[in-house]
Amino acid sequence: MSTAGRGLHGQVLDTLGPAITAGDYPPGSVLRTDELAQRFDVSRSVMREAVRVLESMHLVESRRRVGVTVRPRAEWNVYDPQVIRWRLAGADRPHQLRSLTVLRSAIEPIAAGLAARNATSEQCAELTRNALGMVANSRGHKLAEYLVHDVAFHRVVLTASGNEMFARLGDVVAEVLTGRTEHEVMFEDPDPAAVTLHVQVAEAVREGDWRRAEDLTREITVGALQELDILAP
Amino acid sequence: MSTAGRGLHGQVLDTLGPAITAGDYPPGSVLRTDELAQRFDVSRSVMREAVRVLESMHLVESRRRVGVTVRPRAEWNVYDPQVIRWRLAGADRPHQLRSLTVLRSAIEPIAAGLAARNATSEQCAELTRNALGMVANSRGHKLAEYLVHDVAFHRVVLTASGNEMFARLGDVVAEVLTGRTEHEVMFEDPDPAAVTLHVQVAEAVREGDWRRAEDLTREITVGALQELDILAP
DNA sequence: GTGACATATAAGTCTGACTTTTTGTTCCTG
DNA sequence: CAGGAACAAAAAGTCAGACTTATATGTCAC
Incomplete structure (x- = not known):
């Protein structure tokens, strides 16, 4: 029903998106691209694309030397249909x-x-x-x-x-x-x-x-x- | 002021985003990732990230064997602050x-x-x-x-x-x-x-x-x- | 005309090497 | 001890090339 399996990065998002919007990674949490890539068993390029999408939704912010940090809820693009679906599916x-x-x-x-x-x-x-x-x-x-x-x-x-x-x-x-x-x-x-x-x-x-x-x-x-x-x- | 130079892919978006929202590429237009990468003089990985972002804004749709097609305006994520800025800056x-x-x-x-x-x-x-x-x-x-x-x-x-x-x-x-x-x-x-x-x-x-x-x-x-x-x- | 099959095409994926920015530490100097 | 300059490490960012996969389209037999 959602954007779904549109490629490997989409599958990653189907897991990571709900997790972030549900608060599994509280604001300020730091994720590392390489570690995520390992965890989801995908290449770094795929993981980078996924991070870029999350970034465009203002869910995370990627900065050099520090990693991918989860942004506070107040900054999320809450009008993004995908974000809405993720949140509606969550807690x-x-x-x-x-x-x-x-x-x-x-x-x-x-x-x-x-x-x-x-x-x-x-x-x-x-x-x-x-x-x-x-x-x-x-x-x-x-x-x-x-x-x-x-x-x-x-x-x-x-x-x-x-x-x-x-x-x-x-x-x-x-x-x-x-x-x-x-x-x-x-x-x-x-x-x-x-x-x-x-x-x-x-x-x-x-x-x-x-x-x-x-x-x-x-x-x-x-x-x-x-x-x-x-x-x- | 905008998301700006946040990386090479951001610079590409600063050009491509306004161009699409302005209608330079009318709905149905087909772009090819490789050609775009050449035109903007960036690697394919960077261009892919840019396309992913445009895709998450529902501005384009990427399909195998056909390319990156521009979606009709009615499907755009018009609440995305970035899209709003692009459109406000355009025609x-x-x-x-x-x-x-x-x-x-x-x-x-x-x-x-x-x-x-x-x-x-x-x-x-x-x-x-x-x-x-x-x-x-x-x-x-x-x-x-x-x-x-x-x-x-x-x-x-x-x-x-x-x-x-x-x-x-x-x-x-x-x-x-x-x-x-x-x-x-x-x-x-x-x-x-x-x-x-x-x-x-x-x-x-x-x-x-x-x-x-x-x-x-x-x-x-x-x-x-x-x-x-x-x-x- | 219809269906099965082959082919070309463009996106998708992976890997490894290299670059750049930024943070935190160390160490020197006042 | 304060302040700052130089340095080192860490993680994202970038690139290039090879390979895989899906799929639109054309071809051929029936």
Whole structure:
């Protein structure tokens, strides 16, 4: 699912990335390229490439004569999808999930408002299609099908906003929503009120009522935040 | 200022990164590692490291037998500070500036609201200190001094929000504000109304009035958007 | 036209030697 | 004893060359 086996250095990253983001090597820790290369049984060139990637994510800093030092969390590129995946897979998953949900609550209402102004007719159609898909699968433990439409819905909203920065958060939202049904407890069918809200957002966007689209989406994200508070108060 | 000369591969990136983000190599273009290595007069190992970094930014994709292909803009990691800098330095600077300002208008009000709830007393003090610094330098063409406090102010707000995703946007905001005074036309002294708003935000945060902090900050960001519309309608 | 097979190509990997920067120590001088 | 200059060691950085592997594409038989 992730960037995965894209070459040997990718395999190294699949192990080293999660380890660093999980805090196995606390900030300030010093790693040596040669030692790592030995440990992972790869050549130094491959290990150097892996270090370069970690460096570009601001997870580590490589300095001569001292080695590869782990940077403090505050400096990490927390918007890097790869970093997000690593952190979501690790120990501070709850913390990360909260951060991302707060981010959603800031972004999505504005994005929905912009979508109401900029969405094409095809995007409106896809919006209602997915909203209806959510309704159709909102009862009877069809969580998987529901999720597909939920993710698609939010992705369309973000894309239709016309802002590339918003659009790029589609993957993040997808990750959050998917994680919610997979890892988090979600035995019950989704909240009927939330489903209705999605339908109404689709309406508002289609009608170009940006104010209403914004407010309704705010309700959705507030709901997501409350849901988080209930699960992990 | 940027990641800069951090090694030979960094110098290569300083040229290749801006070139790609500027669209010199349109999406789908195919580059060959060996040719690039020759062109930049570096060894293949160095060029490979550079390619790996570009790959981690989702700017390019490296595949066997075909080469290094430039990915479509929609897939770029537009939140990567390095990518942002490259794009701000390039041709679509206005477009990028608008995207980022819209992003600010979504994030900062929420961040200010959270700051009103979570800010420590030291953060409150720094906030008022910077707000007063803005007032002190708001007249008499002391734009440089004004900018320092403006950047610091917004950085503190984002940090004080307690959300790491928000905090990480401090650099982005700094880049936008700095660029506004440097590249964009900003002969005049800053808008007195905006200065007042900053002072009031500091007040609201100190008093824990999150609603007011949010609304006031929204006014600030709306002002920034309008300013953009005036400059590039 | 379709499928199996061969081939060329460019990335991927490994190794070893060498260079450069930086840190920490040593030792000299005031 | 303080301060600084010279030195040595350590680790990343760089390079060159040989080899491996995947894969797009062309070829040939059917």
